[in-house]
Amino acid sequence: GNAMAAQAFTFAPESLEGTVATFAAGAVQKQDVAVTLGALAGSLAVVKGFDALAERGLIEQNLSRKLIHTTCGPLFILSWLFFTNSDLARYLSAVIPFVNGLRLFLIGSGTVANAAAVKAVSRKGGREELLKGPFYYTIVLTLSTVVFWxxxxxxxxxxxxxxxxxxxxxxxxxxxxxxxxxxxxxxxxxxxxxxxxxxxxxxxxxxxxxxxxxxxxxxxxxxxxxxxxxxxxxxxxxxxxxxxxxxxxxxxxxxxxxxxxxxx
Structure with missing residues (x-):
């Protein structure tokens, strides 16, 4: 009985350690997912905000386009600071510009109708413009995140x-x-x-x-x-x-x- 009790006792710290390690690994991913979702929501809020200002005529179309260009990138790079050192962190972070790129692609190709986005992001008001500069911008952000994290x-x-x-x-x-x-x-x-x-x-x-x-x-x-x-x-x-x-x-x-x- 005593031997079994001793055996059980020696196993306890190891199994506890294993549980803590597994939980920590889970928490690591949770933090990265939370930062990704927060940054994604933040970037969409910035874009939507400028969309609304341009649509109401409060700022000119071209200024709105460049303000999106100038603010979203630096805010996105700052979000890298809050990810963990997990191997997956860079890929989760890259989801943010990838999703924005996908949004531009769907609107630019006419798959999704979004007049406010076209007005805010295009130079002359044509949806196909979203497939040029703005789309390249999201591709460069996505690839740079994965390669130069x-x-x-x-x-x-x-x-x-x-x-x-x-x-x-x-x-x-x-x-x-x-x-x-x-x-x-x-x-x-x-x-x-x-x-x-x-x-x-x-x-x-x-x-x-x-x-x-x-x-x-x-x-x-x-x-x-x-x-x-x-x-x-x-x-x-x-x-x-x-x-x-x-x-x-x-x-x-x-x-x-x-x-x-x-x-x-």
């Missing part, structure tokens, strides 16, 4: 695509009327300056946030110099008269990812 290369490239490229358009339209670039009349000094500053400041802010949370090594002058270089090159790329051949949402992040992969 919590990596400076991904963080900087997405900061440039969202903060820099979005801001270039907003500021360029407001203040670029009389300072066009000599090699591309549809781009301006004001827009390119905003692109460079927006890219750099957002990249630095997000890298500091990820460093503060312990996901990246400490920042130093070398990191900042690399970020400045990538932002400089991508600002030039964005200003080139090539966007009738390749969309900025593809050319800009691709160049940034290529440079970052070699520099970080």
């Amino acid at each position: 919590r990596n400076p290369t991904g963080i900087v490239a997405l900061s440039i695509m969202c903060g820099g490229d979005g801001l270039a358009d907003i500021i360029g339209r407001r203040f670029g009327g009389n300072n066009s670039l000599f090699y591309n009349r549809s781009k301006s000094v004001a827009g390119s300056t905003a692109m460079f500053l927006g890219s750099f400041l957002l990249s630095e802010f997000l890298l500091m946030a990820f460093t503060g949370f312990g996901f990246l090594d400490s920042m130093n002058a070398e990191t900042t110099a690399r970020v400045l270089f990538i932002c400089g090159v991508t600002t030039v790329v964005e200003s080139l008269p090539i966007n009738k051949y390749i969309d900025d949402n593809i050319s800009v992040p691709l160049v940034a990812l290529a440079l970052g992969s070699n520099l970080f």
Whole structure:
């Protein structure tokens, strides 16, 4: 009897440990699912909010489109901070831009009718426009999340695509009327300056946030110099008269990812 009791006793901590480990693994996934659902709801709320403002004519269509572009990306990248270190975290996170991309695809292809979304996201009001820039944007976000999860290369490239490229358009339209670039009349000094500053400041802010949370090594002058270089090159790329051949949402992040992969 005593031997059996002793045996039962020695097993108890192990089985308890096993239960705790299993429960912890479950909790890990639960946190990731909760963050995914929260971020998805948040991104749809931001998009719907700008949709409503554009539909009521409170902000112009083009500004609404660029505000969605400029706000959703950085908020999405910040959500990476709240996932666990589980192997599945990056895939759950990638569901967020994937679902937004699927929504754009269904509306853009005419499968789902959504006039407010078309008005908010398109340049000229045609639904097929949703299958271009906005759709490429969600594809780049999805792939970068899976491949460059919590990596400076991904963080900087997405900061440039969202903060820099979005801001270039907003500021360029407001203040670029009389300072066009000599090699591309549809781009301006004001827009390119905003692109460079927006890219750099957002990249630095997000890298500091990820460093503060312990996901990246400490920042130093070398990191900042690399970020400045990538932002400089991508600002030039964005200003080139090539966007009738390749969309900025593809050319800009691709160049940034290529440079970052070699520099970080």
